[in-house]
Amino acid sequence: MSVATTTAARTVKTTVATGKSRDRTTVSLVFLVALWFSLFFGVVVLLALIISTATKGAARFDMELLTNYTSLVSPETSGFRAGILGSLWLMLFTALFAVPLGIAAALYLEEFADSEKWWNRLIEVNLQNLAAVPSIVYGLLAVAVMALMGFSDSGTVLGGSVALALLILPVIIITTREAVRAVPREIRDGSLALGATVWQTTWKQTLPAAIPGIATGTILGLSRAIGEAAPLVIVGLAGSIRFDPEGLMSNATALPMQIYSLTSQSQEALRQAASAAIIVLLVMILGLNALAIFIRNKFQRSW
Structure with a gap:
């Protein structure tokens, strides 16, 4: 083999291995x-956009923004207490509804389901499609679910939580499956070789090893849900509620709903308060994203 041929072969191998090419065409x-x-x-x-919004709402970065209720009578001291507490309640029950179901579905599809069965293939296709469905569709689905359950009023913490849980459920399932798939096959084989059942292996070995990835995906899903307004509009959550939610069946609002409601007001003070609330919502979302990144970097394992 000539030197030129050897050099060309090495170049091809380097390009294939690194995915990079030295050629820079126009x-x-x-x-x-x-x-x-x-x-x-x-x-x-x-x-x-962030700087413009922060500038408009700079005068309202005070405790009254967090502790007062929305008021059209005194817009200078209007706050978002009901929306912030409502968002926290919604996130709590959204996590309770979506996380266990999403993890269980992901474990079934990844560890127990027969990929040759047509219904499992149908679930696979639908999961990929559901992750890209507009959020407003999940609001319509939540209204239908609430009606089937016999609830005439869907504008409650339960209705909003069902809508947001349906919204993030495909995301949790997909990210959980990726985390479980990243666990080396050797761990499963070693556990099975020692006499453990598939369920024992999944519960004692696979699931604990995948928890960092599962937690990261779950938090990212919740950070998406906390900023959604479209499904909450469909289920009937009001933007003008002036009381704290007291339970699962209590009427409630959410921070995105109140922002949406106040941005259409003619009073400048209310729009100023809405701009400040947008920054608060961004801080909450960025905080959840930062937590997800911390968990990933702190607990992620290299196999």
């Missing part, structure tokens, strides 16, 4: 510049 450079420009443009627009 088309590839133009495409690369377009990608970086799109990323830069999106980040700049996002920063501009």
